Amino acid sequence: MHILDTERLSLREFTPLDAPFLLRLVNEPGWIRNINDPGVRSVEDALTWAEGRLFKAYRELGHGFWALERREDGVLVGMCGLFKRPALPEPDLGYALLAEHEGRGYALEAARACVAHAKAAFGWPVLMAITAVDNTPSVALLAKLGFVEQGLEQLEGYEGPSRVFKLDL
Template sequence: MEILRTERLRLRQFTPADADFMLALVNDPDWHRNINDPGVRDREQALAWMETRLFEPYQRLGHGFWAVERLSDGQLIGMCGLFKRDSLPEVDVGYALAAPFRGQGYAREAAGACLAYGREQLGLRRILAIIAPDNTPSARVLESIGMVAQGVQQLDAQTGPSMLYAWEASTD
């Protein structure tokens, strides 16, 4: 199911047919370095991970991490969306792109669209984001879409410290 479109991207719900892509994405060395190692090593484990991390939140919350596809060719390039973590008081925006698609503005475009969706469709007044403290490219993406660094924090569910970012709706 399509969630939203931008100038170059389509965000849609993931399906089981995306399991091979997710298996590759969650095993990317940058995913392990900047997010975590979920221990997913085969297609069956990828489907199980997708069930709890992707499909279940769609049903329970009405949002989650969505598949990011290029409009020009339908190529699945990553994930982006709004996710409610137990370790954060508000919904956060998160994203991950496959290596060949980084550095082309796709993360900024998708994350910015997710902020707008959260504000306009979900009525959110505050959205958070967490990144590894040394993840400079993601810091630039978050700052470019209007998020403000809140400092380094140790969150319950994270193995190491995280840099917290926040976006708040204007009061006008």
């Protein structure tokens, strides 16, 4: 299902056909370093991961992490979206790109659109975000969006502490 468009990107729900892309994305060194290693090593693993992490959220929450496609050619470059994790008091913004598409402003463009969507479509008053402690590019992106750092927290599912951010919408 289509969610929204930006100048260069189209955001849509992932489908089972995206499993090969998801396998690649969650095994990127940046994903493993800054998010976690979900142990996804095959297309079948990617489908199982997507069911629990993506498709279930679409059905139960009406939002989640969405596929980022370049509008010009339909190439998948990453994911961005809104998710409610049990460890945080408010929904949060998350994003990840294949390394080959980093540095082109796609994450900022998609994140801006998701922040606007959180307010316009869901009426949320607050968004949160988390990063790895040393993920300087994500910290800079969140600052551009107006997020304010709240401190470090040890969140379930992460090996070390995470930097936690908040944005009043």
